[in-house]
Amino acid sequence: MQPETRQKIEALFEQYPEKRGALLPAIYLVQAEQGWVSAEQAEALAELFDLKPIDVWEVLTFYNMFYTSPQGRHHVYVCTNLPCSLRGARGLLKQIEAHLGIRAGQTTEDGRVTLGHEECLGSCGTAPVLRVDGRYCENVDAQEARRLVDALE
Amino acid sequence: MPRVKIDGTEYEVEDGRTILQALDDLGLLMNGVDVPHYCWHPKLPVDGSCRLCQVEVDDIPKLQIACNTPIRDGMEVRTQSDRVADARRGVMELLLVNHPLDCPICDQAGECKLQDYAFDYGVKHARTRDPRRPAQKAVELGPEIVFDQERCILCRRCVRFCRDVTGTAELGVFQRGDESLLETFPGKPLDNAYSMNVADICPVGALTTRDFRFKIRVWFLDDVDSVCNQCSNGCNISAGRAHNNVYRFTPRRNDDVNDTWMCDAGRLSYPALREGRLETAQLRGRSVAFNEAVAAAGAALRETREAGGRIVGIGSPFAPNEDLFTLRELLGAVGAGPGLFSVPLGAGDDILIKPEKAPNAAGARALGFVESGDVGDAALAIVLGHAAAGDALSSVENVILIDTHDSALASRAMVALPARTFAERAGTFTNHAKRVQRFLPFLEPRFEAWAEGDILTRLAASAGLDTDAWDVNAVSKRLSQEVPAFEGIDLDSVGDRGLELR
Amino acid sequence: MITTPQITGYLSEHYAADANHTLAGYERAGGFKAVKKALKMKPADVADLVKESGLRGRGGAGFVAGLKWTFMPEKSDRMKVLVCNADESEPGSFKDRLIMERGPFAILEGILIAAWATGAEKTFIYVRGEYALPIERLRAAVDEMRAQGYLGTKLFGKKGFDHEIVVHSGAGAYICGEETGLLESLEGKKGQPRKKPPFPAQYGAFGLPTTVNNVETFAHVPYIVDRGVEWFRGFGTERSPGTTLFGVSGHVERPGLFELPLGTPLRELIEHAGGCRGGRAIKAVIPGGVSMPVLPPSDLDVGMADELLTERGTHLGTGGIMVMDETTCMVRAACVISYFFRDESCGQCTQCREGTGWINKICRRIEAGRGSDDDLALLDSVPAMMEGGTICAFADAAAWPIQGLMRHFRADFEAHVREQKCPFPESFEL
DSSP states (O other): OOHHHHHHHHHHGGGSSSGGGGHHHHHHHHHHHHSSOOHHHHHHHHHHTTOOHHHHHHHHHHSTTOOSSOOOSEEEEEEOSHHHHHTTHHHHHHHHHHHHTOOTTOBOTTSOEEEEEESOOSOGGGOSOEEETTEEEOSOOHHHHHHHHHTOO | OOEEEETTEEEEOOTTOBHHHHHHHTTOBTTTBOOOOSSOOTTSOOOOOSOTTEEEETTOSSOEETTSOBOOTTEEEESSSHHHHHHHHHHHHHHTTTSOOOGGGOTTTTSOHHHHHHHHHSOSSOOOOSOOOOOOSSEEOSSSEEEOGGGOOOOOHHHHIIIIISOOOOEEEESOGGGOEEEEOTTOOOOSTTTTHHHHHOSSSSEEETTTTTTOOGGGOEEEEEEOOSSTTOOEEEEEEETTEEEEEEEOOBTTTTBTOOOHHHHTTGGGGTSSBOOSEEETTEEEOHHHHHHHHHHHHHHHHHTTOOEEEEOOTTSOHHHHHHHHHHHHHTTOOOOEEOOOBOOOOSSSOOSBOSSOHHHHHHTTOEEOOOOTTOSEEEEEOGGGOOGGGGGOSEEEEEESBOOHHHHHSSEEEEBOOGGGSOEEEEOTTSEEEEEOOOOOOSSSOBOHHHHHHHHHHHTTOOOOOOOHHHHHHHHHHHOGGGTTOOTTTTTTTOEEOO | OOOOOSBOOTTTTTGGGTOTTSHHHHHHTTTTHHHHHHHTSOHHHHHHHHHHHTOBOSSSSOOBHHHHHHTSOSSOSSOOEEEEEEOOOOTTOOHHHHHHHHOHHHHHHHHHHHHHHHTOOEEEEEEOTTOHHHHHHHHHHHHHHHHHTSSBSSGGGOTTOOBEEEEEEOOSOGGGGSHHHHHHHHTTSOOOOOOSSSOTTTSOGGGSOEEEEEHHHHHHHHHHHHHOHHHHHTSBOSSSBSEEEEEEEESBSSOEEEEEETTOBHHHHHHHTTSBGGGOOEEEEESSSTTSOOBOGGGTTOBSSHHHHHTTTOOOTTOEEEEEETTOOHHHHHHHHHHHHHHHOOSOSHHHHHHHHHHHHHHHHHHTTOOOHHHHHHHHHHHHHHTTOSSSTHHHHHHHHHHHHHHHHHHHHHHHHHHTSOSOTTSOOO
8 A cells, every 4th residue: 555545544534433434435545556456455454444354355345346356447337227228238238348359347458448337327317328437428329339438548 | 120922921031132032041942932043143243134033023014033123021922923934934945045955965964054944944845946156165264164155154153253252353255145255355264263163153064174074974973061171261062972982072052161162272182082092001111900000009109108208199180170189088098298280381362262271270279289399308109190290200219190191201100000081981170260060971991091080099999098989979979078169069060061169 | 417307396496507516606596595594493493394394205215304303312422423325326216416416505505404403413425436426516515615614613603503524435336325234334344234223313323323314305405494394395295295306217208307296197207208219108117216116007197106106006216217118028127127136235134135146047047038937936926035024125125126027017927938038029138
């Protein structure tokens, strides 16, 4: 864990009645260092929070937005829940899979893109929706999806 | 104290107890009142997730989990209604959705709660034809525990044990939903002084001990009440025996001593009951018949006494109370001073393990033995167990050693006489908290050996002293009558939970 | 960015200008009048007023908000806490996101009023982690308020009225929308719901007395305080007053949000959304997010209020309406829905952990043309085995949609079993 990350985390403690409340925000900060959280980083977090490493690892693996293995430089997620599926999201996902040559859950060989599908993103009125590096892209069709994916470096 | 009606019978229970705790307190749980359960354990925090212990409470529309429902005065609980039976059937069927049907090759068969409850409360025919959740087989979680992940029903007893009892927190449940898996932190094994307890509390065949795994089917074992002799805590144990062999020690519940736990070292101490034993009587390092050795020792004792030589007795914190009492009587009869003893020390913790690495140091103290190794100018020493004797004995010409295990002292002693271990006879130990606890025999000796007290009595007779044949029950009675601290405490009265010294 | 509502009401009337998310914009539109008014009242009277307004929680369960506030202990030697549930994750629901993006100050003002009514000193807004823009706008709004002296101590000149707000990001888990799952997550743990008792009002966030309300619920509060109970009750039904932001999605011409009174007929809402796409006939409508049982077209006359939907065997939930046209394979819908619940079950309770996975496997098998009559029987019985016996209502939420589909669209399932294939070639892709 980098010293700046640690400082940022320590600054969060006062917002919560108990230090542990800052764990989720802290994991985001640690994850920002290399895009995922390693066992060593989890242990460092545990120490900082007076927790057992297993506490941190349980939390890391429970939530979809935390990663415990290396990820692509960019994340592309397609919502495949019902409102999006009704408007063609699964077909869209298959086209992106074909375009990138990987399946959802995989990362391109060059480490450029990790592709995934997600549960409802709360954008049902503008379905289908993609989440590209945390940004919502709404009313996306196949052409737009290709453009979005190709624009990632 | 609140009163509660359970299945039509009224009980008075302690304040603040849940339904399951109250049933457990009353000794009725699964023993008169059947409320099957997986995640609940009397010595662990409530989890409330297996949902098997649902019962009807008053007229609350939803069934309530008995493990997390505090009893209120006047509450009425129904544990056997049709609705309860339906709920149990549902939970049982769902638990089996991802559980392999591999009982014939599962080591837990015979003591598996999933098997038992499926039989008692489950559906008779599996309705699922789907493949089970993929999971790993025979994962070595640590030095002592093997994990068959596919059998795990995620009750999290082991997780709570490692968090709340040992505080080591090696186990956790990762992921979520039906992908939830019990695991350790990457690269951190399940390795603590109590790790093997997780195999006891695992209700299914997911966690097994490397030591016992596939050794024998449990239905061939019968369990004998005993007491662990590895430290002064005196954890209550069951010895699982078959065909004059012991296959495992498991903790036996005693809320005043060890709850439902024991340490791994104690659990793994059973092989020593058969290894390294003193198997034949020794006369100056030469194997002789038992009686010949006793006669030689008796003669030496008589001669020393007649010559006015000083006699010293060295007791052992490994010897039972009854045998120490016999030694005390013998020392009195020959005009020797109080017996000596010493206790091996080691590390302790604040869970169960005590620094005194012997089961009966408190008994020795209560019987007037003095913690000292100073034998002075003794001409003859009667020694129970080599572990208790120090180098000081090198100055003593005649050492009469009565011992369970072989040692350098046995070959050096004038006479060494094979004694029975606590596994081979009944008796009592007094633990660190002055609790006198009984152990019963579960092995037959494979060679001629007798209880230390018995040997002492033969020795006394041989030395011309007036004695009756040694009988542990008779000695125990006499001890309870003659030593005030033991008043009313004998082999019978201590029962299977023990009694505190007065 | 989300599109503005196609029909607006008091909540959303200023959203189109996209200036309402600044403090200046909000105050121009009359913001922070209500909290000043509330501060002239006794806290208990504020709670009473909100109770009398009949405002029901807009997070799905529909509990009377003012009543919930009164569960907070009046006197407490420990800090009291409010939590704003902004973990909107119910498929079909996207209203809270809009409120946070376009009208964050109404939420924050509602929070301050609730803080006055309950004596809470701190609020945590738990926003689902995917909602990057709502988090950004809420944080900016909180910062502006602090700079303006609307957060901190002695607020609006009222001695003893201190409050702080923390915007907290979740990390991707539907179950954190469940009140106690949220509290666990807020405490830095897995979002696994707590067994009750104890209830949050006694033992909530960090063990402190806590009241949890949904985003939209808070957002209504300033309007109720400012304009009065009678005005509020002028919208909606007797039991369900006020407006709500209905989301309409799926097979409609113009999906989106519509702020309309509770009780508005379902058919009318679908018409506002342009009706079923391509002039096709409607096959099914889910009225309140995927957790709620589906309705057949014969029920489109129902008013969108919980007490009216209950009569039709379903619930208002979060008011997320999903329309499915005549091409739709309801077994596919069951596959998507059951996968969601399988993926999002926290995994604690047996029935939920195992039942959600099992149902999904059965649905997939039937959809793939490998189902049997036994599978149909299982879809009849497994949801019932899951219902009503778990720590939280998630298992119910997973069971109900399957029960609804089996009740109204059993024929679709039977046809798959009979023909050993999906008989709906034009259905949405799986």
